[in-house]
Amino acid sequence: MNATNDNRGLGWRAVQLVTVLVYIFMFAPILVVIVLSFNDSQFGGFPMTGFSFRWYAKLMENEAVLSAFQTSIWVAVLTAVICSVLGVAAAIALVRYEFPGKELVNTILIAPALVPETVLGVGLLLLMRWAHQPRTLWLLVLGHIMLALPYVVLVVQARLIGVRRVYEEAAMSLGANRFQTFREVTLPLLMPAIVASLLLVFTISFDNITASMFWRPSGVETMPTQILSMLKVSISPEINALGTLMIVVTVGLPLLGGGLARYLARSGR
Amino acid sequence: MKKACAMTAETAVQLRNVTLSYGEFVAVNNVSLSIGRGEFVTLLGPSGCGKTTILRSIAGLVQPTGGEIEVAGRRIDNIPIHKRNIGLVFQNYALFPHKSVFDNIAFGLKYRNVEKSVIAQKVKRALDMVRLPGVEKKLPSEMSGGQQQRIALARAIVIEPDVLLLDEPLSALDANLREEMRTELKTIQREVGITTIFVTHDQEEALAMSDRVVVMNKGVIEQQGSPEDVYRRPETRFVATFLGQSNLLPGRIASVGNGLATVSLDNGQQIEAAAPSAAKAGMAVTGVVRAQKVVVGKTGPIQGKIISVSYLGGTAAYFIDAAGIRLQSISTIEERIWREGEAVAISIAPADCQLLDETGHRLQ
Numbered sequence: 130m131n132a133t134n135d136n137r138g139l140g141w142r143a144v145q146l147v148t149v150l151v152y153i154f155m156f157a158p159i160l161v162v163i164v165l166s167f168n169d170s171q172f173g174g175f176p177m178t179g180f181s182f183r184w185y186a187k188l189m190e191n192e193a194v195l196s197a198f199q200t201s202i203w204v205a206v207l208t209a210v211i212c213s214v215l216g217v218a219a220a221i222a223l224v225r226y227e228f229p230g231k232e233l234v235n236t237i238l239i240a241p242a243l244v245p246e247t248v249l250g251v252g253l254l255l256l257m258r259w260a261h262q263p264r265t266l267w268l269l270v271l272g273h274i275m276l277a278l279p280y281v282v283l284v285v286q287a288r289l290i291g292v293r294r295v296y297e298e299a300a301m302s303l304g305a306n307r308f309q310t311f312r313e314v315t316l317p318l319l320m321p322a323i324v325a326s327l328l329l330v331f332t333i334s335f336d337n338i339t340a341s342m343f344w345r346p347s348g349v350e351t352m353p354t355q356i357l358s359m360l361k362v363s364i365s366p367e368i369n370a371l372g373t374l375m376i377v378v379t380v381g382l383p384l385l386g387g388g389l390a391r392y393l394a395r396s397g398r
Numbered sequence: 399m400k401k402a403c404a405m406t407a408e409t410a411v412q413l414r415n416v417t418l419s420y421g422e423f424v425a426v427n428n429v430s431l432s433i434g435r436g437e438f439v440t441l442l443g444p445s446g447c448g449k450t451t452i453l454r455s456i457a458g459l460v461q462p463t464g465g466e467i468e469v470a471g472r473r474i475d476n477i478p479i480h481k482r483n484i485g486l487v488f489q490n491y492a493l494f495p496h497k498s499v500f501d502n503i504a505f506g507l508k509y510r511n512v513e514k515s516v517i518a519q520k521v522k523r524a525l526d527m528v529r530l531p532g533v534e535k536k537l538p539s540e541m542s543g544g545q546q547q548r549i550a551l552a553r554a555i556v557i558e559p560d561v562l563l564l565d566e567p568l569s570a571l572d573a574n575l576r577e578e579m580r581t582e583l584k585t586i587q588r589e590v591g592i593t594t595i596f597v598t599h600d601q602e603e604a605l606a607m608s609d610r611v612v613v614m615n616k617g618v619i620e621q622q623g624s625p626e627d628v629y630r631r632p633e634t635r636f637v638a639t640f641l642g643q644s645n646l647l648p649g650r651i652a653s654v655g656n657g658l659a660t661v662s663l664d665n666g667q668q669i670e671a672a673a674p675s676a677a678k679a680g681m682a683v684t685g686v687v688r689a690q691k692v693v694v695g696k697t698g699p700i701q702g703k704i705i706s707v708s709y710l711g712g713t714a715a716y717f718i719d720a721a722g723i724r725l726q727s728i729s730t731i732e733e734r735i736w737r738e739g740e741a742v743a744i745s746i747a748p749a750d751c752q753l754l755d756e757t758g759h760r761l762q
């Protein structure tokens with residue numbers, strides 16, 4: 130048994146080693162944050178002095194953190210819902226209909242994914258100033274929609290190409306009008322893509338820091354900007370707890386959604 | 399005879415000068431067609447000749463660029479698809495993958511204000527009709543191709559459409575199943591008495607199933623008639639070559655007399671054909687002879703040599719060189735099969751040779 134392993138040679142060993150190192154490099158920081166969030170010590174670093182939930186408890190009393198968390202959740206949910214509605218509509222128009230300037234519209238919708246966030250951040254701010262609009266939470270939501278919409282359009286478009294046009298044609302030939310066809314056939318078949326994009330957008334919005342720093346109204350913090358401002362003061366162990374919560378939300382939700390999407394895809398095929 | 403019948407019987411579908419272009423390309427060119435109630439009409443033609451486009455025009459999935467379409471006495475080319483009462487069966491079934499068999503079949507009934515209890519009854523009856531009782535709860539993905547095709551048929555028929563449109567419905571099935579479904583489809587069609595337009599590029603299918611075959615090429619109708627009609631009396635060069643195996647023998651009419659035209663072929667060989675009244679000496683014509691009508695024997699007017707033989711069981715297919723003209727013959731094997739290189743004599747009965755004029759149309 131071992132002989133065959135040895136036979137694969139040095140090259141194979143090197144690949145294994147590098148793979149392990151890459152994984153360590155990727156996940157060690159995350160692991161450290163999670164482990165340290167349960168550290169009883171005053172300081173946010175090693176060594177561990179005991180296991181405790183005190184930093185989580187402390188977090189729950191921190192008004193600033195709670196309100197930042199709330200803000201982030203609201204912004205992310207709103208962004209996800211609005212993006213999905215707009216994205217589905219856009220994808221359907223782009224895949225199913227012919228209209229002049231289609232290529233251009235497609236490019237414009239996808240463009241924000243290619244432009245650096247800093248540029249987008251400044252750009253939107255300048256636009257708002259020019260239009261004499263105050264910086265409100267709605268601006269933040271609007272910005273996040275702009276950032277995340279390309280991904281929804283791409284995900285839904287890909288799925289829509291897979292949903293063969295004949296299903297819709299069959300539905301209409303049986304007497305369903307356009308709306309009924311959408312509700313009964315197109316939408317259910319798109320569900321996996323819609324769930325996926327809801328989650329994707331939620332995470333994009335929830336995690337965003339660069340653009341959010343430009344767009345948030347003064348005095349309002351989102352989770353990432355809150356963490357950043359806490360870091361400026363000190364590396365408190367509270368931040369580890371907060372980081373762990375962020376990880377749970379941004380990793381757990383997509384996993385949950387992925388499972389849901391797969392379930393929907395299976396029953397929808 | 400057939401045409402007269404179609405005129406007097408109630409017309410179910412009427413196409414008047416229907417034209418459909420995709421940009422410059424004319425997919426359907428000025429097609430007029432009248433289909434009687436309960437009739438089974440097949441659109442037959444090579445791939446790309448516009449069959450699907452005609453079906454989709456009737457269904458309302460594409461908009462003709464010219465002409466009129468009437469179904470059940472109602473002009474429909476200007477009303478939206480969901481308000482036309484048309485049953486459509488697609489090549490790949492197009493059953494809704496996320497709906498059960500019951501919901502698939504009930505789909506069209508929901509939009510026809512049919513009561514719930516009646517829907518259940520109708521779905522059950524439809525499933526009995528396609529001989530798949532009791533599969534209501536299954537998903538399409540749990541069924542075989544043939545079963546899915548039957549469900550698709552049930553879904554289209556249960557709404558009692560004015561016309562049933564079938565686009566190559568059997569082409570996705572394997573050969574055995576295809577023949578079985580062919581018979582079954584035809585039986586169901588007869589039982590229900592539903593007007594049916596069937597599209598195929600498979601001539602065997604078309605000849606076996608149809609009351610009337612409409613042969614199409616490049617967006618136009620070449621000929622329509624009973625299966626026997628189009629097979630035995632091709633009106634055009636295209637129909638002659640598309641249906642079955644035919645020999646095309648170009649030549650010139652040497653003389654006409656006694657109801658027979660003597661044709662000098664390009665190699666100097668002469669054959670005789672039943673002379674239509676338009677036949678005149680000196681005309682350039684093409685003789686059309688089915689391979690089955692080229693008789694290979696020991697005696698006959700045309701001398702030739704066997705180039706190749708394929709043994710087909712009860713029959714054999716020969717390629718014969720007759721002084722520079724290549725003839726194809728499909729003959730029953732009498733005493734023995736002819737071998738490659740053997741000298742043979744060929745005879746063709748005048749009644750089995752039809753004449754096409756220079757434009758490729760049958761001399762009348």
Ligand SMILES: Nc1ncnc2c1ncn2[C@@H]1O[C@H](COP(=O)(O)OP(=O)(O)O)[C@@H](O)[C@H]1O
Binds near residue numbers: 423444448449
């Ligand atoms: N949407 C379309 N755009 C351009 N050309 C088309 C389109 N649909 C069909 N065609 C062309 O029209 C012709 C007829 O198509 P079709 O009716 O599908 O043929 P058939 O069903 O007889 O094989 C084909 O040459 C095809 O390439």
Ligand SMILES: [Mg+2]
Binds near residue numbers: 446450451
């Ligand atoms: Mg076709």
